[in-house]
Amino acid sequence: MQHPDEGKIHSWLDGALAAEEAASLETHVATCQPCAAAVAEARGFIAASSRILTALDDVPRGVVPAVPARKRDLRVFWRAAAAMLVVAGGSLVVMREGGPDAGVATSMKTRAVPTAVPPAAPENQATTGSGGSVTQADESAISESPLPPSPARANRAPVATERDLSAQATRRQATSSAGAVTGGTVVADAVVPSNAAARIAANAPAAENETPLRILRVGEVGRSRQTTYEIAPGQTVTLTEQEPARPLAAPVTSAQAAAEPQVMMRGARTVQPSRVEAAPASPPPPPMMDARTGADSVVAAGVTAMAKSPIAQRKAAAAFTAPLRTITWADARTGKTLVLTGSVSVERLQEIRLRIDKQRAAGITAP
Amino acid sequence: MTDVERLFRTYNAALVRYLTRRLGDRDWAEEVAQETFVRALRQTSIENERAWLFAVATNLVRDEARKDMRRRKHLALLAEEEKDSVSEPHETTLERAQEAAMARKAVDALAERDRLALLMREEGLDYNEIAEALELSPGSVGTTLSRARRRLVESYEALQKSREERENNAAS
Numbered sequence: 001m002q003h004p005d006e007g008k009i010h011s012w013l014d015g016a017l018a019a020e021e022a023a024s025l026e027t028h029v030a031t032c033q034p035c036a037a038a039v040a041e042a043r044g045f046i047a048a049s050s051r052i053l054t055a056l057d058d059v060p061r062g063v064v065p066a067v068p069a070r071k072r073d074l075r076v077f078w079r080a081a082a083a084m085l086v087v088a089g090g091s092l093v094v095m096r097e098g099g100p101d102a103g104v105a106t107s108m109k110t111r112a113v114p115t116a117v118p119p120a121a122p123e124n125q126a127t128t129g130s131g132g133s134v135t136q137a138d139e140s141a142i143s144e145s146p147l148p149p150s151p152a153r154a155n156r157a158p159v160a161t162e163r164d165l166s167a168q169a170t171r172r173q174a175t176s177s178a179g180a181v182t183g184g185t186v187v188a189d190a191v192v193p194s195n196a197a198a199r200i201a202a203n204a205p206a207a208e209n210e211t212p213l214r215i216l217r218v219g220e221v222g223r224s225r226q227t228t229y230e231i232a233p234g235q236t237v238t239l240t241e242q243e244p245a246r247p248l249a250a251p252v253t254s255a256q257a258a259a260e261p262q263v264m265m266r267g268a269r270t271v272q273p274s275r276v277e278a279a280p281a282s283p284p285p286p287p288m289m290d291a292r293t294g295a296d297s298v299v300a301a302g303v304t305a306m307a308k309s310p311i312a313q314r315k316a317a318a319a320f321t322a323p324l325r326t327i328t329w330a331d332a333r334t335g336k337t338l339v340l341t342g343s344v345s346v347e348r349l350q351e352i353r354l355r356i357d358k359q360r361a362a363g364i365t366a367p
Numbered sequence: 368m369t370d371v372e373r374l375f376r377t378y379n380a381a382l383v384r385y386l387t388r389r390l391g392d393r394d395w396a397e398e399v400a401q402e403t404f405v406r407a408l409r410q411t412s413i414e415n416e417r418a419w420l421f422a423v424a425t426n427l428v429r430d431e432a433r434k435d436m437r438r439r440k441h442l443a444l445l446a447e448e449e450k451d452s453v454s455e456p457h458e459t460t461l462e463r464a465q466e467a468a469m470a471r472k473a474v475d476a477l478a479e480r481d482r483l484a485l486l487m488r489e490e491g492l493d494y495n496e497i498a499e500a501l502e503l504s505p506g507s508v509g510t511t512l513s514r515a516r517r518r519l520v521e522s523y524e525a526l527q528k529s530r531e532e533r534e535n536n537a538a539s
Contacts, residue, residue, distance in 0.1 A: 006517070007510030016494040016509065045516040052523050053489050055470035056388040058463060 003035055004028070009042045212359050213352070215367045227365065229356065237342030237352055241331070325349055331360070371408045378420050379404070381490040386424055388486050391471055399427050415499055421487050422500035465530070473523040481515035488512055 004012070004025055011017050012025050029035045213229040216236060220226070225241045326341045327349045340353050359365075379400060386396035403424040413419045474482055480501060487497050498505040 005510070006513040007507075009509075010513040010516070011494065011509030014488070014494065014509070014512070042513065042516075045513070045520050048520045048523075049485065049516040050489060052470045052473060052519060053388055053486070055463070055466045056391070056474065057384060058467050059387060059391055059393055 003032065004038075006038065006042065009035075009039055010046070013039070013042055013046060212362075212364050213355055215364070218366055229352070231342070231344070231348075231352055235342075235344070237340055237344065237349065239356060240339040240341070241334075242337040242339065327353060329353065332357075333361075371404055374407055374416060374420070375404050378417060382420060382424055385421065385486050385490045386428065388474070388489075389425075389428060389482070399424055399431070402427055415496060417492055418496035418499035421490070421492060421496070425483055425500065469523055469526040469530070472526055473519050476522045477515055477518055481511055481518065484508060484511045485515040485519065 008017075008025065012022055017025065029039050213231060216228040216230050218225065218227045224243075227239045227241075228236050229239065230236050324341055324343055325346050326339055327346060328337060328339050330336070331338050338353075340349055340356070342349060342352070344352075382400045382403065383393070383396050386399050387393050390396050390399070403420055406423050406427075407413065407420065410419075477485070480503070483501055484497050484503070487500060492500065494505050494508040497503065497508050503511065
């Protein structure tokens with residue numbers, strides 16, 4: 001066989017030659033030093049050109065010169081990952097403190113001794129009380145969500161004071177970029193008299209509160225009951241009711257939970273370090289694997305997926321652009337843990353929560 | 368699932384990547400890919416789907432590129448701007464942006480036919496499909512590809528070398 005030209009060698013390496021021709025070329029190359037070198041060079045060109053072309057995939061979208069998307073996504077991803085660690089850590093602390101009143105003990109401590117709030121590392125840009133009362137994963141998510149329209153607030157001003165205080169406290173704490181101990185005083189602001197929530201719920205007079213929220217559907221997810229409320233055309237929030245791990249002697253009284261709603265923001269994913277986890281009666285599952293609610297299992301799946309592939313990372317990061325927020329509190333009557341989730345601001349969730357409380361108190365729990 | 372849906376699911380990713388590499392703009396690439404599938408919708412039957420799709424997409428790009436050279440220049444300009452405007456130069460990001468710019472230049476330096484054959488091959492088209500899409504003889508695909516690869520790598524390396532020299536000069 002005569003020496004194959006470069007085109008033939010590439011055809012061979014690309015598997016484009018007929019079997020017979022390929023076999024004879026292979027035999028030739030095995031014995032011909034210059035051709036073996038040419039084959040090696042061709043392999044190098046094939047690999048190198050593939051690599052060069054891969055660099056073309058990292059292009060900006062459209063013609064707007066923005067921050068390269070991948071960089072931004074990763075930043076959000078790391079921030080979320082950091083927050084997740086903090087949440088996990090917080091839950092662990094709660095669990096380790098042990099004892100039936102661990103949840104209360106921890107949060108009381110937080111309130112009384114501001115320094116008990118561990119300052120989050122600044123680069124995490126996430127804050128959490130050791131009781132896990134407020135965790136912020138994505139500060140941009142907060143700045144993106146303006147407060148609800150003010151006229152409604154003005155109408156309700158006299159009644160809304162306490163609630164606003166609490167909301168402000170939450171907000172201030174959540175947006176405190178130092179990420180730390182302002183929490184001490186702020187949490188104190190948020191301590192509302194024990195039956196305040198109920199009182200607010202009973203009194204809330206604003207016009208929009210008069211009509212009950214429309215219930216779209218009610219379903220069961222595991223041990224939890226899920227109710228979907230329509231808060232505006234096409235916009236819904238989901239209420240998840242979890243059975244208390246123990247009967248009414250649950251470590252958190254409803255009043256405390258009401259005074260100190262747990263607010264967790266992690267973009268689209270939410271974890272709630274339910275107080276129930278602190279109860280020793282049933283051995284708590286590892287915090288990230290807690291699958292009692294749909295949301296939690298999504299988180300677990302999300303974490304795994306994120307750890308797995310860059311594509312999944314980007315997808316997960318992309319999901320953060322429409323942040324879901326969650327607030328958690330305990331039902332005054334049943335002791336159930338209630339989790340409200342929706343793509344609206346925390347303040348809005350708090351308002352909706354009051355309306356839901358009122359509706360539930362009136363026995364409206366089905367479509 | 369309709370046939371076009373199947374075509375879309377099967378080939379969209381590869382087609383968009385091919386077009387992105389060809390055009391340097393993902394939005395534009397997606398537009399062209401969509402238009403390609405719309406054209407597929409009008410066909411009663413397509414013998415070799417992949418070759419047909421890549422050929423149509425390539426022709427669309429050619430037509431549009433002819434009409435819209437200005438846009439491309441604008442894009443190149445923006446790409447340069449973006450390269451300059453990377454604030455807090457993150458080592459890896461900067462490095463990658465530079466690599467992408469050099470890759471772009473090296474690819475743009477290829478003859479159109481060589482470039483398209485290479486990009487199609489990277490998307491897994493076999494020699495017959497490439498020949499069909501580009502109206503080449505199957506026997507010449509190997510030669511086209513070998514030339515494209517060699518030139519691409521050589522011009523990339525030349526760009527790399529001149530960059531290193533520039534950096535060395537700047538450092539000294």
